[in-house]
Amino acid sequence: MESVAHSIGLSAVMTWTLLKVLIVFGSVMGVSSLWTWVERRGSAMLQDRIGPNRALLFGRWQLLGLPQLVADGLKFFFKEDQVPPHVTKRLYWIAPMLAFVPALIGFAVIPFGRSFSYQGALYHLSILEPGNGMGMLYPLAIGAVAVYGILVAAWSSNNKWAILGGMRASAQMVSYEISMGLAVLAIFMKVGGYDPGEIITEQAGVLWKVLPNWFIFRQPLGFLVFFVCMFAETNRLPFDFAEGESEIVAGFHTEFGSMKFALLALAEYAHMTTASALIATVYFGGWSVPFMPEAPVLLTILFFLIKLLFFMWVFVWVRWTLPRFRYDQLMFLGWKVLLPISMVNLIGNAWWMTRGGH
Amino acid sequence: MRGYAPILLLLLICIATPPLVWGLARLLRPKAPNANKYMVYECGITPVTQAREKFSVRYYLVAVMFLIFDVETVFLMPWAIQIKELALFGLVEMLFFLFLLLFGYGYIWAKGALTWE
Numbered sequence: 001m002e003s004v005a006h007s008i009g010l011s012a013v014m015t016w017t018l019l020k021v022l023i024v025f026g027s028v029m030g031v032s033s034l035w036t037w038v039e040r041r042g043s044a045m046l047q048d049r050i051g052p053n054r055a056l057l058f059g060r061w062q063l064l065g066l067p068q069l070v071a072d073g074l075k076f077f078f079k080e081d082q083v084p085p086h087v088t089k090r091l092y093w094i095a096p097m098l099a100f101v102p103a104l105i106g107f108a109v110i111p112f113g114r115s116f117s118y119q120g121a122l123y124h125l126s127i128l129e130p131g132n133g134m135g136m137l138y139p140l141a142i143g144a145v146a147v148y149g150i151l152v153a154a155w156s157s158n159n160k161w162a163i164l165g166g167m168r169a170s171a172q173m174v175s176y177e178i179s180m181g182l183a184v185l186a187i188f189m190k191v192g193g194y195d196p197g198e199i200i201t202e203q204a205g206v207l208w209k210v211l212p213n214w215f216i217f218r219q220p221l222g223f224l225v226f227f228v229c230m231f232a233e234t235n236r237l238p239f240d241f242a243e244g245e246s247e248i249v250a251g252f253h254t255e256f257g258s259m260k261f262a263l264l265a266l267a268e269y270a271h272m273t274t275a276s277a278l279i280a281t282v283y284f285g286g287w288s289v290p291f292m293p294e295a296p297v298l299l300t301i302l303f304f305l306i307k308l309l310f311f312m313w314v315f316v317w318v319r320w321t322l323p324r325f326r327y328d329q330l331m332f333l334g335w336k337v338l339l340p341i342s343m344v345n346l347i348g349n350a351w352w353m354t355r356g357g358h
Numbered sequence: 359m360r361g362y363a364p365i366l367l368l369l370l371i372c373i374a375t376p377p378l379v380w381g382l383a384r385l386l387r388p389k390a391p392n393a394n395k396y397m398v399y400e401c402g403i404t405p406v407t408q409a410r411e412k413f414s415v416r417y418y419l420v421a422v423m424f425l426i427f428d429v430e431t432v433f434l435m436p437w438a439i440q441i442k443e444l445a446l447f448g449l450v451e452m453l454f455f456l457f458l459l460l461f462g463y464g465y466i467w468a469k470g471a472l473t474w475e
Binding site: 017018020021022024025076077078079080081082084085086096097100101104105108127128132137155157158159160161162163167170171174175177178181182185186188189191192193194249254255258259260262263327328331332335336339343346347350351353354 | 361362363364365367368369371372373375376379380382383384386387388389390391395396397398399400401405408409410413416417420421423424427428431434435438439440441442445446448449452453456460463467472473474475
């Protein structure tokens, strides 16, 4: 590390931070774009279709349709990028960035592996060092900013479909945010802090001698609420009222094309990646390996990846299995079902804690 | 790199990416505008009114209710991480607050503000 840092003229700490930032940025972007392929192949698998198989690498190798990713990417570059006269220009350009940036930077506090020491120095595998004070509040706050991307995109398009989609999505996201916050609050209560590192340490060990000590087994009710809210927050089916192909064409990005659309689509998948990482960290022990308290660092990274990718697959799985909700059903579920459940979960946990439980 | 500087670095990279890809696409893409392409998309029908019109008041109601409950969540956070120290006293104090809030929740429920038709 020292020699590499010296050769590029930066201090060791800065090199390490830069490396982590690039790794996280690259992985989130890579996984997000890969998932546009997984989504199509997965949907084809679940619905007994073939899926993308026509794009061939050098006109020869099919590779399970993977070249489709390259083909799509190239096509986005070669598409005409029109800015119609009826849009609000400045907001129209800013909207894809407003959607893209929060989706990616939410990942910054999530640890993706066990901290390790090398040649006397301690290295943490998360962009922000643990003990930074904001902890899990940060991804929740950044997730709340994501609603602006959709709302600004919808408003700037000056299109009826777009405004319908944007209004629906913003109302939906703010409705589910409350239950999500209350569900995570019960976790903070158990842990006694916001730090994701502490949340993971709290989940180490064994529950009832057979299960890993994950929060999903200790707070199943909270997990249910959080899990459902994550689908609503990322605008994924069964709650994709922002897009709703069968009702409002393409919703908030009806007027977007070319690279601007690519960024909006990528933002959705990046948001999904962050949401999966949150679920894995808060309820499934993050990088911790079940029944192996002293797991090697590489194994912890591998386990984090497995959990992350599993939950991203669940997003796809649910999308192609469940039908879409009706809007009044969505509001009913958010305000009249999930909010009372998360309240009961919170008060029940608080009572249990004050009685000396843990 | 102590404190929040790494987030700033990530933020800068994220902000720089869209202009980069837009700039690259600008070199590659064609530009052939015409009046039909520039029309507002409404499934081919010529739009008759502006899109930015009066909107259902329920959405504003949701926004107001969100503010109330979200501020409440934020208010609960410091209490939640101190629950072990505050113990039963803290819980009872918080239940007074929650009672007021849940009373309001019951009220808006009874008023039908949470019902969409």
